[in-house]
Amino acid sequence: MDDTAPPAASRLALAAREALEDGGLLAANIEAFAPRKAQQDLAAAVAEAFQSRGTLIAEAGTGTGKTFAYLVPALLSGMKTIVSTGTRALQDQLYHRDLPRVRDALGVGLKTALLKGRANYLCHHRMQLAKGEPRFHSREMAAQFQRIVAWAGRTRMGDLAEVEGLGEESPLVPMVTSTTDNCLGSDCPFFSECFVVQARQRAQSADLVVVNHHLLLADLALKQEGFGEILPGAQAFVVDEAHQLPDLASQFFGEALSARPLVELARDAIAECKEVPSALATLQEPARELEQATRALRSAMDDLPVRGTRQRAAELEAAEAAQDALAHALATMQAALEPLESAAPGFEACLFRARDYSARLRRWRDPAPTAEAEDPSPPPADPDDRAPPTLPGDVDSVRWYELSARGFRLSRTPLDVSAPLAEHRERSRAAWVFTSATLAIGGRFEHYARKLGLEAPRTLLAPSPFDWPRQALCYLPRGLPEPASRDYGAALLDAVRPVLEASGGRAFLLFASHRALREVAALLRAAEAPWPLFVQGEAPRGLLLERFRASGNGVLLGAASFREGVDVAGEALSVVVIDKLPFGAPDDPVFEARLEAIRRAGGNPFRDEQLPQAVIALKQGAGRLIRSEGDRGVLVLCDPRLLGKSYGRVFLDSLPPLPQSRDIDDVQAFFGGECKPPVPTPTGEDLF
Missing domain, CATH: 1.10.275 (Fumarase C; Chain B, domain 1)
Incomplete structure (x- = not known):
């Protein structure tokens, strides 16, 4: 035996690094692949977690390439792995685009499967019940139903995502899919043709299964109740977009x-x-x-x-x-x-x-x-x-x-939900990797670890590889009143308008409330702003984004749902404005109950819950700005509490290393093409 050979825990990490290095398998087989040190560090950390069956929390800054970083060790390990993503759209992107590219580049023949919740698959029995029912509200709805019937005769997978023009919110979806309540199980006359059963069978025999958080958490909740598992038993779990998990888990354990x-x-x-x-x-x-x-x-x-x-x-x-x-x-x-x-x-x-x-x-x-x-x-x-x-x-x-x-x-x-989640992880005896671009608070992970019941996990902060001094600027306008002021919306617009004029529009304006969003939208329209306006609530989200991208100089006004899962690369988006620090809504009963529980336990609700939640939300919104090495843009943070309150430093320290300025001239110079050196963070008398 060669005593100089690296320990088993290091061999997979070394192989993962080598695959992602310059001249490695991915660079050789994937066009335009660019090696990144942070990506290699993340892949090695994931590999170590896999080999040791340990737990890793990893924040991977935008542009790190975290998807390749966890797919490479997962595929090289040969371990049975579940990868969970935040949404069905990300699930499809991962399975149909990213996974095949990495698998082919590595030359591994592992079997993979895509598994969604039952609401995504056609139910033959429900479709038969719907035939002839007087439940179609329009001719268009009836015609779409007939298209589903025709598609049902030729589909192999039964995934409704294959049906063109059928949105997730269509009233037809519950008419042609089953739920846990109305499924007949093995008593169904179509059981042998059931697409849900077939999808589960494929997942059972696959080496790597791609799911979403809803399905993963449904499985964890069911295991706690003692029923059989939906997902196959796995040796490793990778939870991408992991910042969403604690709140989603509360739904599934309730x-x-x-x-x-x-x-x-x-x-x-x-x-x-x-x-x-x-x-x-x-x-x-x-x-x-x-x-x-x-x-x-x-x-x-x-x-x-x-x-x-x-x-x-x-x-x-x-x-x-x-x-x-x-x-x-x-x-x-x-x-x-x-x-x-x-x-x-x-x-x-x-x-x-x-x-x-x-x-x-x-x-x-x-x-x-x-x-x-x-x-x-x-x-x-x-x-x-x-x-x-x-x-x-x-x-x-x-x-x-x-x-x-x-x-x-x-x-x-x-x-x-920390106790049931911890119990399941312990019972699984699997490796667990939690990764996202927004997990750390001021570079630390204690808040997230506590939410999931993680004790002494390994952590990694993989910084974004972007050239922040060249690509971005953080502008903190002077003279804004307190956010609770009645004239805050008008003052915000006065501060932001010169930025929009310098950028020629091309901006997201993200608001902490729909009321503030509507107020500023009305002010912009009254002022006859020269840019096309796209306002959340006036059209479906996907259509708003499509129109925004096509406009070339639009201004999109959105609330919380636009803080994440929105990817607009290139010059179409060059400004992100955040109106206020996104503290939790006072009318959220769950949030308020959590704060009261922390208070009863002797904790500090602001420090332990409100501040960390707001920091993560701010990071998500700021993350819309720079999506690729070629992007340039200005992040405008309007809330004067960032510099006027001691806790403002926690927010600023949690952002990427953007140069900061309070001078509109710097914004105008930025869009004029001048690449300025980083501006020191304002302190003392420079704050106001």
Whole structure:
């Protein structure tokens, strides 16, 4: 045996580095690949975590190339790996574009699979039920349904993303897909053709599976309840866009009851009568009562704020009476379905849903456990894919509601998910890698590690390779009033307009609230701004971005949803303006409950939760500016608290090393083509 050979934990790291170096396999086989030291460091750290079955938290600055950095060691290791991304769009990009390029460049023959949640796959049974139903609101909707039927006869994967023009929010999607509630499992007449089953089988036999966070977390929540796992057992997990995980985990370890599933239960019960026509007389009135009770509850909540606590909702007598009526309607539906349970598998599934929804409503209204509330079963038809576990009272959870234009959602959300997440990681005995461009607060990871229950993880801060002094400038305007001032919007526009004139538009204006967004949009229009304006809420997000890119000089006004997942490289985007430090909304019941829990535990809510959350949100917004080595742009941070409050330094220290200025002349010179040296951070008397 060669005693000079590197230890096993180092060999994979060395191979990963070599593959990503100048002259390595990726440079030799991928056109325009550029070696980056930060990428090599990240790949080596991922490899070490894989080999040691350890845990790594890694922040990879924009431009690091983190996707290649974790795919290379994952593919070279030969370990069974789950890669989870933040959205389905990123999932498709990773699987269809990035993964094949890296796999081919490395010359490895590992088997890969793409696995999405069941709402992405066509359900033959649901499609058959929808045929002939008078549920199409327009000719266009009916024509699109016929296109889905035609596509269903030729698709191999059943992924609805293949259907051109079918958006995720289309009302057709729930009509042709199954849910955990309405799936018939092995009792389905189309079980042998089920696209969900086939996708899971492919994942079971693959070496590397690409999923999204929703599916990953659904699996973790189900394992906690003791059902079988959706995802195959893996030796390593890579969680990309990992900053999203704590908040998403709170949803999946909680439970909710919303309007749409209630209405769908009523309609599905009637649709199942096709198989047993005599059942229609029994179910028609209970179904009508359930639909009416659901709509009546939404109407009764009109006088409530858009979101609030269970206690706030209880103050409205009309809402309490409407909940009584909904509980009665669910009980009536349950009683009508019980004699029909054995008549058809669909009725059995509907009965389970009626019992489950009744129990959820009871638990939302009164968390005290009862035997009936805790056991609404028979067991579900598909025990591998059930709802998350019920919560033990209200000690560690918050009950709250949220209203939409025509619906509602009644939720119970745990305040701390670190324990169940830590338990699952421990049980998996796998390597875990958490990576994102926005995880660290002032270069430290304690806040994120605490959220996920990580004890002494290895950490890595892989800096962005961009030339910040040449590519970017951070402008902090002088003279702005306090953000709470009534005239803040007008003052902000006065400060920002010279920047937009210097850049010729080409800007994102990101706001902490929709109210501020609408105010500045109105001011810009009243002033007859010379740039095309694209305002969130006036068109779908994707269409706004498409029009913005095509305009060449547009100004897009957006709120929180535009802080991340938006990639506009090149000259189309040269300015990002952030109006205020993005502290959590005061009307968010979950956020407020977390702050109160920290206070009760003797912590400092501002230091421990509000400040870290705001820093991450600011980093996400700032990250829209520079997306490639060729980009140049100005980040405008308007909030005077950045320099007037001691905590402002935490925000500035968490940003990339942008040169900073308070002088509009520097902005004008930047867009005039002059590359200025870094400007020292203002201090002392220079602050104002």
